[in-house]
Amino acid sequence: MIPFEYRTPKSLKEVQADLQQFGTDAKLVAGGTALIIMMRQRLLRPSCLVSLRSVRGLNAIAPKDGGLKIGGLVTHREVETSSLVRRHVPLLAETYRHVATIRVRTMATVGGGLAHADPNQDPAPTLIALGATVKASSAAGSRVIPIEEFFTDYYETVLKPEEIVTEIYVPKLPANSGAAFLKFLPRTADDYATVSAAAVVTLDRSKKTFADVRLALGSVGTTPIRAREAEDALRGQPVKPEALREAAEKAKSAVDPISDFRGSAAYKKEMAGVFVRRALEKALEGITARKPKPKAKSSRAAPKRRKR
Amino acid sequence: VKFSQTAVIPAAREPLWNFLMDVPKVAKSLPGVETVEQLDDTTYQGTLKVRVGPISLTLQGKIIVEERDQQSWRATLRAEAADKRAAGAVKGKTSMQLKERSPKETELVVETDVNILGKIGEFGQPIIRKKADQMLQEFVENIKKQLAA
Numbered sequence: 024m025i026p027f028e029y030r031t032p033k034s035l036k037e038v039q040a041d042l043q044q045f046g047t048d049a050k051l052v053a054g055g056t057a058l059i060i061m062m063r064q065r066l067l068r069p070s071c072l073v074s075l076r077s078v079r080g081l082n083a084i085a086p087k088d089g090g091l092k093i094g095g096l097v098t099h100r101e102v103e104t105s106s107l108v109r110r111h112v113p114l115l116a117e118t119y120r121h122v123a124t125i126r127v128r129t130m131a132t133v134g135g136g137l138a139h140a141d142p143n144q145d146p147a148p149t150l151i152a153l154g155a156t157v158k159a160s161s162a163a164g165s166r167v168i169p170i171e172e173f174f175t176d177y178y179e180t181v182l183k184p185e186e187i188v189t190e191i192y193v194p195k196l197p198a199n200s201g202a203a204f205l206k207f208l209p210r211t212a213d214d215y216a217t218v219s220a221a222a223v224v225t226l227d228r229s230k231k232t233f234a235d236v237r238l239a240l241g242s243v244g245t246t247p248i249r250a251r252e253a254e255d256a257l258r259g260q261p262v263k264p265e266a267l268r269e270a271a272e273k274a275k276s277a278v279d280p281i282s283d284f285r286g287s288a289a290y291k292k293e294m295a296g297v298f299v300r301r302a303l304e305k306a307l308e309g310i311t312a313r314k315p316k317p318k319a320k321s322s323r324a325a326p327k328r329r330k331r
Numbered sequence: 332v333k334f335s336q337t338a339v340i341p342a343a344r345e346p347l348w349n350f351l352m353d354v355p356k357v358a359k360s361l362p363g364v365e366t367v368e369q370l371d372d373t374t375y376q377g378t379l380k381v382r383v384g385p386i387s388l389t390l391q392g393k394i395i396v397e398e399r400d401q402q403s404w405r406a407t408l409r410a411e412a413a414d415k416r417a418a419g420a421v422k423g424k425t426s427m428q429l430k431e432r433s434p435k436e437t438e439l440v441v442e443t444d445v446n447i448l449g450k451i452g453e454f455g456q457p458i459i460r461k462k463a464d465q466m467l468q469e470f471v472e473n474i475k476k477q478l479a480a
Contacts, residue, residue, distance in 0.1 A: 050385075064450040065418045066386045140384070142457075177458040178384025245458055281457045 025062075028071040035189065038078055039162040042185040045071045051187060053096055054130035055122075057139040080187055081134070084108060089195035091115075095134025095188040099146075100125065100131060103257065111191050114202040118149040119220070121206045124213045134188030137173065140180045140246070143215035147174065147247035149204045150191065151239035152221035159192040165189065171239070174246035199234070200225040201309030203302045207294055210285065216242040217285040218294045220274075222302035226262065226310055233257045238270070238302070242285075243278035243295050250277040253299060271300040334460050335442045339340030342478045344429050344437045348401060350478060351427065355393065356421040360473035362466055365389075373397075379412065383462065388414045389406050390421055397424075404429040441467060 030049075042049055050069035052058050053076070061067045075081070082173040084105050091111050093102065102108050102119040109116045122128055122136075122145050136144055137157060147170070149294045155170045157184055170191070171182050182188070196202065206219045219241035227234040236257040238250040253273035260266045280291035334440030340347060351357055354375050358367040367377035373396040381388045392412025399406050406427050413420035430438040442461060447455055455462075 061454075065416060066450055066454060068416070176384070177461070178386075213410075245461060281460075283456065295457075 025065075025068050027069055030071060030073045031077050032073060032075075033077050033079065035078060035080065035160065035187070038073060038075065038187055039185070041071070041073045042187065043162050045073075047184045049073050049184075051075055051135075051138070052199060053132040053135040054098065054127075056127050056131040057141065070176040074277050075132075075187075081310070086111065087192065087253055089192050092192045093133055094190055095132065097126035097133050099131045099133065099136065103128060107134060107307050108163065111195070112153065112202075114149055114153065114204055114221075114223075115146075116176055118145055118204045121145045121204070121219075127213075133191060137170075137191070138180060138182060140174050140178050142174070142177060142244060142246050143242045145204070145206060145219055145241060145245075146221055146242040148221040148239035149202075150193070151247055151249050152202065152204075152237045153193050153196070154190050154223075155193045158192070159183075159186040159188070160189045161185040167192075171247075171249045179284055182262070196223065197225050197235070199228070199230060199310055201306040203305035203309065205298050205302045205305065207298055209295040215285070218243055218278075218280075218298050220295070220298040220302040222299065222306040224257075224306040224310065226307075228306055230310065233260050233262060233266070236270075236303075237320060238274060239303065240274065240278055240295055240299070240301055243280040245279075247278055250274040252277060257303075266299050267303050270303065271296040274299040332446070332456070332459050333442075334463065335440065336464060336467050337441070338439045338467060339432060340437050340439055340471060340474060340478070341435060342437055342475075343434055344377060344404065344431045346478065347439075347474075348404060348429055349436050350474070351429075352406065354396070356477075357474075358394075360470055360477060362469040362473075381460055381462070383451075386418075386451070386454065388451060389416075389420065390414055392421070393438045398426070413447075414451065419447060419449030419455075422446045422448065439471070 030041050034043055049071040052072050052074050075096055081094040083094045084097055084107050085092055099119045100121050103116050151171045157168045157170050157173050158165055183246040199259055202223045204221045206216045208214055209217055221239050223237045225235040236254045238253050240248045256270045256273050257266055275292050275296040278292055278295045280288045282288045355367045358364045363380045365378040366379055367375055369375050375394045379390045390412035395409045397407045397409050408425045411422050425443045428440040432438050
């Protein structure tokens with residue numbers, strides 16, 4: 024390995040100062056699950072590593088305006104197991120549970136994963152579907168970025184070299200909403216997805232018409248992809264299988280996968296449609312299954328019927 | 332990886348051909364090219380800087396002109412280059428064909444077959460095509476400017 028300077032700032036302010044000093048030569052390292060691999064493969068050779076391990080104040084999960092704010096240094100495992108997350112945004116806990124293995128999840132952080140911007144990661148599609156925002160800060164101040172504008176290209180984001188992800192915010196879902204994330208894993212459980220799809224569906228009061236839909240896909244392009252045309256195909260439409268099928272078709276044209284050992288480009292495109300439809304179905308099930316005021320135990324214990 | 336790209340350049344076929352056959356000049360229109368020098372009639376040596384996400388590569392290597400056929404408006408180049416720090420290497424073949432669209436418009440068809448070796452290959456595979464498209468677009472813009480000047 025190539026020698027580099029190692030900094031251990033204790034506060035966000037010190038981090039910002041280090042970033043300002045070293046600029047593009049510095050790399051932030053939190054869990055190190057992505058960066059260290061790339062350094063070992065000599066793809067990256069930063070001259071300075073700024074460790075975030077001792078930085079305080081960025082690892083809390085807290086309710087805010089009915090939604091949740093999650094610190095940039097919260098680990099994947101913490102999101103997965105947090106009772107607050109499970110209560111407020113269960114889909115988020117479920118999505119983070121899908122990431123790699125428990126060893127990786129214990130180290131990898133929410134902010135680090137997003138900044139890494141690997142288009143195969145699981146959290147991004149769910150966060151896009153949930154309408155999350157990312158807070159980035161530097162010595163010059165902070166800004167809030169809608170997550171779907173965060174990813175610009177393969178492993179590239181809107182983050183400037185001196186910026187750090189300090190927090191993400193996940194808003195509360197409107198009434199009559201259901202959410203789902205599906206990860207297609209034909210190989211092993213800890214693999215990247217062949218295709219992943221997240222759907223958040225909001226019905227109108229009659230529960231017969233789509234009021235709003237947000238769809239996003241992972242692993243099928245150089246960034247996570249929001250399938251806007253597929254969403255448009257559903258908004259205002261009655262809840263019917265034909266509508267879901269049409270949305271699935273539209274989603275296929277939103278993706279641009281490549282052929283690799285997880286499947287050919289054509290197969291992945293086809294599966295993108297299939298998994299968007301299934302994610303929509305699952306999200307809808309979440310709405311209809313939920314009683315207006317569920318008695319905590321009885322409704323949760325009721326086994327859900329599996330539809331194939 | 333094989334792919335084909337096309338671009339329309341607002342210039343007559345002949346001057347465009349002459350321009351494209353002037354390798355050092357053309358190379359300067361290619362984004363990322365830092366140096367080019369001629370070794371002999373058909374061989375050139377140079378450095379190319381490419382950035383893929385957080386990774387930047389400095390590729391050093393040779394370009395060999397294998398075919399230069401003005402009768403059929405076709406040229407083929409072979410390139411071999413390796414990153415200085417050994418993260419990977421690139422081997423590729425590109426053929427160019429000029430098709431006359433009108434007296435003032437020429438279609439440039441580029442067919443490339445490129446292999447990216449080493450770690451950078453595993454990492455960069457998904458983006459090669461897109462990166463190549465970006466480079467061609469910039470290349471064409473630069474050619475337009477140069478031909479207009």
